Amino acid sequence: MSPKVLLHTEFKEIPFLHRGKVRDIYDLGAYLLIVATDRISAFDVVLPDGIPHKGRVLNQLSAYWFKTLQPITTHHMVTTQLDGFPGLPRDIAASLSGRAMIVKKAKPLPVECIVRGYLSGSGWNEYQEKGSISRIVLPAGLQESQKLEIPLFTPSTKAEMGVHDENIDFPTMVKKLGKKLAEDVQSVSVRIYQQATALAEERGIIIADTKFEFGLDKDSRLLLIDEALTPDSSRFWPRDGYCPGGPQKSFDKQFVRDYLLSIHWDKKPPAPTLPEEVIRKTSEKYVEAYERLTGKVLER
Numbered sequence: 001m002s003p004k005v006l007l008h009t010e011f012k013e014i015p016f017l018h019r020g021k022v023r024d025i026y027d028l029g030a031y032l033l034i035v036a037t038d039r040i041s042a043f044d045v046v047l048p049d050g051i052p053h054k055g056r057v058l059n060q061l062s063a064y065w066f067k068t069l070q071p072i073t074t075h076h077m078v079t080t081q082l083d084g085f086p087g088l089p090r091d092i093a094a095s096l097s098g099r100a101m102i103v104k105k106a107k108p109l110p111v112e113c114i115v116r117g118y119l120s121g122s123g124w125n126e127y128q129e130k131g132s133i134s135r136i137v138l139p140a141g142l143q144e145s146q147k148l149e150i151p152l153f154t155p156s157t158k159a160e161m162g163v164h165d166e167n168i169d170f171p172t173m174v175k176k177l178g179k180k181l182a183e184d185v186q187s188v189s190v191r192i193y194q195q196a197t198a199l200a201e202e203r204g205i206i207i208a209d210t211k212f213e214f215g216l217d218k219d220s221r222l223l224l225i226d227e228a229l230t231p232d233s234s235r236f237w238p239r240d241g242y243c244p245g246g247p248q249k250s251f252d253k254q255f256v257r258d259y260l261l262s263i264h265w266d267k268k269p270p271a272p273t274l275p276e277e278v279i280r281k282t283s284e285k286y287v288e289a290y291e292r293l294t295g296k297v298l299e300r
């Protein structure tokens with residue numbers, strides 16, 4: 001029997017704000033409570049099954065990276081210690097132990113900031129078709145999963161749930177954000193990726209690519225928000241066995257994507273259920289990624 005999963009929260013004692021693909025968000029006045037559920041999405045569709053321990057991995061791994069990367073960028077996390085936080089009832093805090101954090105409020109920027117260190121996923125598909133990614137021309141003859149000479153910053157639109165994000169080039173991002181903010185976001189994204197990649201490789205994990213989100217606080221300061229360098233927002237590969245020229249084994253939800261592709265699902269709701277074996281193996285991959293990267297046992 002699978003461990004219990006959390007697919008949905010509803011607390012009448014605190015104001016509900018938003019339900020995303022994975023996170024439920026509540027308003028605590030000056031702050032937000034972000035709950036990482038065990039929901040999983042693929043191809044921008046939320047699946048009916050949850051993945052045991054997934055929410056705790058996302059929450060605790062994000063907290064680890066927020067603290068680790070603080071010298072590079074400020075972030076929105078206030079605390080993961082919920083007990084006794086003003087305005088949060090103790091029974092709710094206890095029920096969310098390990099899977100929620102209190103964060104500062106911020107105005108999200110209307111772009112997703114993707115950094116690619118390896119040629120994979122949609123980047124590989126675009127390269128095969130056009131020889132470029134987000135209008136950045138790459139050398140001919142590169143292989144799938146090959147390491148890029150320098151990391152590429154390839155932003156995308158931030159679509160509503162159920163709508164696919166679209167890659168955009170940097171000049172389009174400048175039009176959306178303004179030149180200085182766009183350049184700051186690009187610089188910080190690449191620096192975070194480079195620092196995280198160096199730490200991860202010491203622990204046997206390649207971060208092939210990752211997605212960041214940023215927001216502005218009430219004083220217009222840039223904050224790293226949402227999540228950071230998790231199996232949901234990143235492509236994690238084991239360093240042992242890495243071999244360019246095809247897809248790689250992974251610690252992320254690529255395992256779920258591969259299963260869904262194998263059954264020729266049309267990528268439209270309703271999503272199919274997942275076999276117990278796929279659920280179990282995906283959960284194991286999430287937990288292993290957390291424990292390898294942090295050197296800690298996941299709080300359950």
